[in-house]
Amino acid sequence: MSTNGQLPPKTRLLRAAAGLLAKSGGAAVSTRQITQLAGVTAPTLYHHFGDKEGLFDAVVAAGFDEYVAGERDFAPSGQPLEDIRRMWDQHVQFGLKQPELYLVMFGNIRSESRPAVVADAEALMEEMLNKAAVGGQLAVPPKEAARSILAANVGVTLMLITEKAPERNLELSTMTRDAMIFAVSTEQARQTAPEDSGKSPVVVAAIALNAALQASHSDQLSSSELKLFLEWLHRISTN
């Protein structure tokens, strides 16, 4: 009845939980099922994981490693926004491939571990968006862009999971994806115009900001702040 008597009980519990979760089809999975499949008794589970949610958190953590691996498993195309598209698609595929695990990770709002998972996924996307921002392709701060895109990404994936497999329409995904990416892009990025300059992105951006600030009398900073700010900008852009 046990799953591989060779492995340590902690590992067997993890695998049993993940396996039952995947096969459960959404039904609840009891600790007794898990411990029986792992060839272990109840106290062993609670010794290693504290409680049932602790075990599921561990399963989620393992699932997240797999998620990250999927999200990183492609060569950067040099066009960050194109890479964001791929991250989106990978996310959807991960959800459709392992719906139960996905629901535990992203669908289980009440779970204690969800905020951490979401924050990590957000960071992953923000990291990629940063590259776009450096290239002047982002009209929105990367952090907020990442949150918006991820929110839509999760919403779409949940909706696709709800549908039965045969009638799934992936165009829902691509359309929503492109809408979100378009929304956070600058005019320049939308025309797929690659900016090419030998100068460092910092300098380019500083020059652009310097010019833009002086042209447009922003009132976000006081005049004294602005003076110092411009001085620093100059120091950076003459780097």
Next chain:
Amino acid sequence: MSTNGQLPPKTRLLRAAAGLLAKSGGAAVSTRQITQLAGVTAPTLYHHFGDKEGLFDAVVAAGFDEYVAGERDFAPSGQPLEDIRRMWDQHVQFGLKQPELYLVMFGNIRSESRPAVVADAEALMEEMLNKAAVGGQLAVPPKEAARSILAANVGVTLMLITEKAPERNLELSTMTRDAMIFAVSTEQARQTAPEDSGKSPVVVAAIALNAALQASHSDQLSSSELKLFLEWLHRISTN
């Protein structure tokens, strides 16, 4: 201990369930709690609702009536796409106002009743989008537009619910909302309701510089200067 002995048990059960659900803060609500608060014993619950999920489905149905009422509670502005914006905002507000009920309705993927709820909400939105389509403002079939918008709407609402109330940033919602509406609009409609595409060059440049600076550890500024500088940049770029 009972909640209003005058009302029939069926009603008291519904109210007790809805009340406990709202106060539960995400924790599970037991049938024993519900029946005790309703001043009724277990078989009464099962006589009227079949099982626990049947009771919750009834709560959801009542909640959905309230949802629909909220979605219809505004005078048509004559601009269907503007009305869609309001539907979106009402949806988010409904979720934030009654997060527990919302989670049972839209977050509980495994639930049997969710597909029906989602389909109804979709129909509600499609109905409004039809008006936009008639006016030549829609570049996408209303059905697919409704699905995309609703998916994003749910995703955003779930993400906002996850956050603690004080740090909720509703701009996530408006930005995602406008992105989706923009995506399904025709050129003509976009000119009628101009979106934020005219992001000022200052903001774009500030965002780019911010990202570039953080990526490239420039040593042109001292750490204290840099800190203040970044703070100002953030102020500008979140303008």
Next chain:
DNA sequence: TCACTTCATATAGCGTTGCTATAGGTGCTA
């Protein structure tokens, strides 16, 4: 008026759940 049916509620308890108090076994270090 009285049996009869129907609907609604209560008593009591079944099987399962998550979890734990306690004790026993195992391997390592002194």
Next chain:
DNA sequence: TAGCACCTATAGCAACGCTATATGAAGTGA
């Protein structure tokens, strides 16, 4: 060899969703 962590098992508790069965209340027809 004794002691000490660490890990696992026996046995069982309280709470859970749910139900077999019985009792009451209300209406109906003769």
